[in-house]
Amino acid sequence: MEITRLRRPEAMIFDMDGTLFKTETLLIPVYHRLFDQLREEKLYTGETPPEDRILGGLGMLLDDIWKRVLPDHDITVHRRADELLLEYELIGLKDYDTELYPQVAETLKRLKERGVRLFVASNGLEHYVKEVANTHGISSLFEGIYSAGEHQTSSKVDLVKLLLDAHDINRAWMIGDRSSDVEAGKENGQTVIGCAYAGYGHGRELDGADKLISSFAELVTLYDRAADFSEEKER
Numbered sequence: 001m002e003i004t005r006l007r008r009p010e011a012m013i014f015d016m017d018g019t020l021f022k023t024e025t026l027l028i029p030v031y032h033r034l035f036d037q038l039r040e041e042k043l044y045t046g047e048t049p050p051e052d053r054i055l056g057g058l059g060m061l062l063d064d065i066w067k068r069v070l071p072d073h074d075i076t077v078h079r080r081a082d083e084l085l086l087e088y089e090l091i092g093l094k095d096y097d098t099e100l101y102p103q104v105a106e107t108l109k110r111l112k113e114r115g116v117r118l119f120v121a122s123n124g125l126e127h128y129v130k131e132v133a134n135t136h137g138i139s140s141l142f143e144g145i146y147s148a149g150e151h152q153t154s155s156k157v158d159l160v161k162l163l164l165d166a167h168d169i170n171r172a173w174m175i176g177d178r179s180s181d182v183e184a185g186k187e188n189g190q191t192v193i194g195c196a197y198a199g200y201g202h203g204r205e206l207d208g209a210d211k212l213i214s215s216f217a218e219l220v221t222l223y224d225r226a227a228d229f230s231e232e233k234e235r
Helices: 024-040 051-055 062-069 075-095 104-113 126-135 156-166 179-187 218-225 229-234
Strands: 011-014 117-122 144-147 172-176 191-195 211-213
Touching (some): 144 156, 156 179, 179 191
Parallel strands (some): 117 144
């Protein structure tokens, strides 16, 4: 997949779910609690939809997730599901034993020590995305934490463009596990590093990525081996 040597970035932009955060450690118990509440409110009847519906939708905008999980219910139910999801996720971050992927915090620190500017770009809700970072002690490592919920963007392409423009970034690596991350990087002219360790997507989810990694810690080696842009210009 890697045809030419990667160019060293000035910034790295990370997806949250399935990239930094092991989402199922929070989402699975929250998902079942949410449907218990929808049944109690008589907004939903029957069994809770299979867990793979919500896990397979990670990386999508919430509107699209609920169309996938609750295709036969109207926007009133979808909006109530939004409210419950955020409420239970914020509670769950305090009550449940949630996890980042191995070596995430350590790797971010090492990249920051090398002078890399670090950002998050997520299609999730603002308070959820920021609270995941706060709960796991990595919030201070990021120059900016961007979410579709805060900026009301209609796609991750738009969210990443907003981030790049706001921080005057020309060379970045977009790092994520879904096709939306690949699209966001490529449509904005950036290098894409695909995270193949989460497994939420399908087989061709990361087609088009410049490089795949099987563990988060590989990013340091990739960065150290990447061609320095200033050195290339001098040649």
